[in-house]
Amino acid sequence: MVTDSYSYNEKNQLARIARTGQPTVILGYDALGNRTQTGWNGDGDGLLTAASSDRIVIDETGYLKENGNWFLH
Numbered sequence: 001m002v003t004d005s006y007s008y009n010e011k012n013q014l015a016r017i018a019r020t021g022q023p024t025v026i027l028g029y030d031a032l033g034n035r036t037q038t039g040w041n042g043d044g045d046g047l048l049t050a051a052s053s054d055r056i057v058i059d060e061t062g063y064l065k066e067n068g069n070w071f072l073h
Contacts, residue, residue: 002020025038
């Protein structure tokens with residue numbers, strides 16, 4: 001039987017997804033609450049580490065200030 005378990009951080013954002021028989025998925029966020037990375041924790045250390053067996057996707061989010069207003073870029 002496959003079960004999923006979801007964990008949330010202190011800002012109530014999805015932080016981890018654990019599924020029976022698979023590496024845990026870890027999600028990272030910036031200070032503004034934008035998701036910055038998602039990955040499979042292949043080495044099981046609870047962190048997303050570039051120089052490891054983890055598989056990481058970096059979400060690039062930027063902001064542009066124009067005429068005193070901020071825009072998602």
